[in-house]
Amino acid sequence: xxxxxxxxxxxxxxxxxxxxxxxxxxxxxxxxxxxxxxxxxxxxxxxxxxxxxxxxxxxxxxxxxxxxxxxxxxxxxxxxxxxxxxxxxxxxxxxxxxxxxxxxxxxxxxxxxxxxxxxxxxxxxxxxxxxxxxxxxxxxxxxxxxxxxxxxxxxxxxxxxxxxxxxxxxxxxxxxxxxxxxxxxxxxxxxxxxxxxxxxxxxxxxxxxxxxxxxxxxxxxxxxxxxxxxxxxxxxxxxxxxxxxxxxxxxxxxxxxxxxxxxxxxxxxxxxxxxxxxxxxxxxxxxxxxxxxxxxxxxxxxxxxxxxxxxxxxxxxxxxxxxxxxxxxxxxxxxxx
Numbered sequence: 383x384x385x386x387x388x389x390x391x392x393x394x395x396x397x398x399x400x401x402x403x404x405x406x407x408x409x410x411x412x413x414x415x416x417x418x419x420x421x422x423x424x425x426x427x428x429x430x431x432x433x434x435x436x437x438x439x440x441x442x443x444x445x446x447x448x449x450x451x452x453x454x455x456x457x458x459x460x461x462x463x464x465x466x467x468x469x470x471x472x473x474x475x476x477x478x479x480x481x482x483x484x485x486x487x488x489x490x491x492x493x494x495x496x497x498x499x500x501x502x503x504x505x506x507x508x509x510x511x512x513x514x515x516x517x518x519x520x521x522x523x524x525x526x527x528x529x530x531x532x533x534x535x536x537x538x539x540x541x542x543x544x545x546x547x548x549x550x551x552x553x554x555x556x557x558x559x560x561x562x563x564x565x566x567x568x569x570x571x572x573x574x575x576x577x578x579x580x581x582x583x584x585x586x587x588x589x590x591x592x593x594x595x596x597x598x599x600x601x602x603x604x605x606x607x608x609x610x611x612x613x614x615x616x617x618x619x620x621x622x623x624x625x626x627x628x629x630x631x632x633x634x635x636x637x638x639x640x641x642x643x644x645x646x647x648x649x650x651x652x653x654x655x656x657x658x659x660x661x662x663x664x665x666x667x668x669x670x671x672x673x674x675x676x677x678x679x680x681x682x683x684x685x686x687x688x689x690x691x692x693x694x695x696x697x698x699x700x701x702x703x704x705x706x707x708x709x710x711x712x713x714x715x716x717x718x719x
């Protein structure tokens with residue numbers, strides 16, 4: 383098997399230059415890097431991860447901590463992060479906290495502290511003070527996507543503004559009896575977004591001169607099944623049936639569309655529906671939504687990690703606002719007279 387010496391000879395550079403070009407550490411001109419990569423490819427030379435780690439102190443591996451693996455949003459963020467890491471020549475180690483207290487404790491008290499990662503990306507986590515301390519004990523770059531981690535650079539969406547925009551869209555169409563399917567107490571503990579999205583919904587109604595009605599609120603768990611059950615309660619009320627429903631996630635909005643159909647209601651003639659996310663199935667269901675681009679969030683997190691891995695580029699605990707956009711489809715229209 384060819385070694386670094388053969389690559390250096392073919393590329394016409396020193397072995398030190400080959401090491402810098404392939405590891406990404408240290409300055410190498412783009413022309414030289416291209417020549418080294420071409421030589422390595424021709425010789426089918428593969429960098430030894432163990433040798434590279436010993437030489438640079440880097441593992442070329444980033445740990446990603448995620449609360450759930452079976453939810454579309456988190457999978458989309460993860461997909462974006464993995465794609466970006468691969469483009470930088472990094473591996474990804476996934477730590478899923480969905481298994482409960484013991485597994486969660488093991489992640490923070492054992493696995494991460496083995497320091498087999500160069501950086502950590504924490505996705506939508508509500509961390510305890512002890513867990514935050516464990517992360518800082520790593521003395522490695524940390525980036526949060528959603529949530530809030532003291533002293534850590536975080537990317538987050540303005541949940542109140544997102545909910546306000548969704549509600550304002552329904553108001554602009556002429557709806558005045560607008561229901562909300564928001565998060566339940568369990569999701570409030572994990573994500574801290576249900577209260578903010580309910581606040582944005584209420585603020586939009588209040589600004590339009592409409593008093594928020596507690597009877598037009600149902601809590602659910604951000605799943606299609608949860609949205610379906612909540613919508614059945616709202617749309618099955620013969621005395622106060624809303625003309626529009628704002629669901630705090632697309633999965634709950636899709637559940638609302640299915641519940642409306644099962645009740646013999648037509649979307650949007652009988653009830654308009656809007657969600658948040660731009661889920662991969664949203665276009666299929668014609669769902670109007672507020673897109674928050676989760677794959678982009680993952681890529682942005684990796685960009686920050688890469689910046690922080692370069693000496694002198696560490697950033698403190700600041701927040702970066704994430705983009706969002708109203709996407710109007712066929713699930714919303716003016717209310718039927």
